[in-house]
Amino acid sequence: MRSVHIAVAMIGIALPARAFADAPLAPEMSADRPVMCLRDASDQVWRIQCDPRTRVCLYAPNEELDSTGGRVKPLERARTCELDAPFDRAGMEKQGFTFIAGRVDAPYGWMRDERQRVFQVNFDLRRRMYFGVAYTPQKVLDDPLESTRTSVDFGLFVFDYLQGGRTPTRHRLRLFEGEVHMEPFSAEVVIAHYDVSHKFMDPLLRITTFVGEPSRHDLVLDLGMWSEVGSLELHKTPMGNSQLWRHATAQVTLDLWQSPNLDSFARIRTGVGLEGQRDDVNGYRSAVTESSAFDLDWVLDPNGFHNVRFELLHELPRYFTPTATTPKLAQRFKANLQYEAIILAINDQPLTLKLAAGGEKRDDLPGVPDKWAFVFETGLRFSLWAPPRAKS
């Protein structure tokens, strides 16, 4: 036992107090390998992890350091380690092991700096609360300093839940999500949204071709469901105000492409909904609306920093009674492309840059010409929560 203590003391003496440097980050210990905690002669605890394959031992202080290298506080999000286990540094050096200053390992989605401080580097923007502000010029020639084209967007609760396994299912819940544009005024709010994607294991059809070598081709139908309740859309037009309530909409989805954990997908969906529209010209009218859409939702990188969304929507409201300005059957087209990237995080809560371009064509609003109108916006979003993405 005495020899162990001597060995530990020798380790401590040999390890420099300033185990960090301004140079590139020291190597990080592996989260999958065991780590030991050893006490040095001055009663300081060090973490040591040795790799018999490379014959390298990484060591790091078992506490966070201040800018001068002093130990200030316990490590955050660190594994427990066996304290004062037998360790013979001299013997290991005789076996060819070298000792290198390193960093303590961090959990998945986190990393440590040279002072052993931990911070999040992987974000799941499908689990968050967010709000943002954007500048939305109507035309490129608009004065960008004219702030009436400001818009805001928000989402009280964005939550994806993945049921894993061989046939995973992803549930997506959104509560009170929407955006408001100031001039000309328009707003859209969805009170509750839920959709679900499922990866089916067994194909609906399997086609075998016998031209050349026989081969099998599976046709998998990854069906799902999409629904919204309580959507409100407001517009201010040259002929007054218009408000559109989509009371409820239900659609069937078919995923054309899915990522393994279903957080990225391309799909088409179609279904019906019930809506009511009131404007200053026609008063109130109700409609049954057939709607179809193509959605692309794509997380471009493993850490969730780059996200692309695209939606192409077509709606056919069939009014129960025609009005003076619109026929019994109206049409709405809408397209929106959005790119969102994390630019920094404040207390591990990401701030993202949003770039979006969209267009709309509709004939249900009195005073709005039935032609495509395009907008482009760029802005910032601040998100709360956004934990690390699930490890795939």
Added chain:
Amino acid sequence: MGTAPGQIVALAAGVVLALAGAARADECTGTSSRGDRFATCFDVGNRLAVDAGSDGLGVGIALRHRITFDDDPDLEWKMEHALVDANYSVLESRFTGTFYSGRYLRHARDGHVLIPIGGTPTKIFLPFDIGAIFEIGHLDWKQEVPTFTIGVLRVAPLIELLRSKDYKRVLAIGPAMHWDMDVDREFLMTTLHTIAPFSEGVASLRLESTDGLWVTEARLEAGSAWRSDRGWHREARASATLEKIVVSVNDRPIALTAGFEYDSARNETLAKIGARVAVLERMDPRVSIRPLQPREVATPPPAEPVLPPVPEPAEPPMIPSELPSATASDGAFEAPLLDHASALAVIRAV
């Protein structure tokens, strides 16, 4: 004799437990002259309260809880929610209420900014917590006004400066966004939108005494907002309330309240006083109305001295030849020859 130390230990443990319970209860538990216990601390953040005052009758549900993480004990979310916070004034025929409002504060041991530029993200440390205010569904309805106002959304990211571990001290500032709309009561059509796209600032203060008897909350919002009828304009709102619990009935507190509200958009300043009754309230965990009772350990009755059984007096051998064959020389046994009475006296003495 073998069980006596165990009984003593159990008794001591019971006494220690009882003392520990009393010591914990003393912090927030009062005792009447008859020995009955009552709460002296109140969890004012978890309750269903009814208000009556100069501004009418009101009701509100308050909830607060923490979200903690096993892998990071130094991080927690302090969540405060207010549900269906409503008030109706009979004198003014006016209804105001908010469907939901929440304040979420992320309390961490360290505050920092992460800048993910280059291969190695950079971390800059900041001395504050962060959080947000989120309110949806505010309604202001007045009989004499042809429109009512719906506060669709009010949201603000927050920087919290006091970094308290509990809910009792909050000082937070941040940019605020809100979207309000006026709706025509007859046609149910929106007639006016007011939007502040994070062009206002908000400061929020909450101070609560340790025992919950005093609570004060203040909020100030000011900045520029855009109106759909006349564009940008300045606006400001301020509110403050003070609540003092003065009595409790069945440990449900009744408080006196005072406060004021100012709104530049309505050109209105309102002072109010009233009383607040907590119809339902979570018992403060520090209160011990029914303290832990020391385990009843029966004191063992004094042990009767047990006399060893008195053997029947052996008949003295009649003749020496009937004695055991052992002899004194082997040292194994040497019994003096006693008569019956002497033997009995020796045994009792033992």
